[in-house]
Amino acid sequence: MLQHFSYKPMxxxxxxxxxxxxxxxxxxxxxxxxxxxxxxxWIGDTPSDEENVKKMIHELMTFHVYD
Structure with missing residues (x-):
């Protein structure tokens, strides 16, 4: 599970x-x-479970950005 997820425009x-x-x-x-x-x-290290993490990020971004 991702914790303290945040995003901002580039x-x-x-x-x-x-x-x-x-x-x-x-x-x-x-x-x-x-x-x-x-x-x-990725900027820096890549998570060990990269594919699963990418799915979670995509869901969060879809919900927050494209809603």
Whole structure:
């Protein structure tokens, strides 16, 4: 389960799409970029259960950003 999930637009004018996100997973902090097509790139380490984590992030982003 992801904890303390947060996201913000990559660009100040918010017209260009893209978001940065951060969260804790298994007591470790992870950050990355989320692009409008659902592509994610990690900044730093990659979670050990990457595919499952990506699914959780995609669900959260769909709910918060595209709602």
């Amino acid at each position: 660009y100040e004018n918010k017209q260009l799409p893209g978001w940065t996100f951060a969260f804790f997973f298994q007591k470790k902090r992870y950050t990355g970029d989320y692009l409008p097509d659902g592509t994610m790139t």
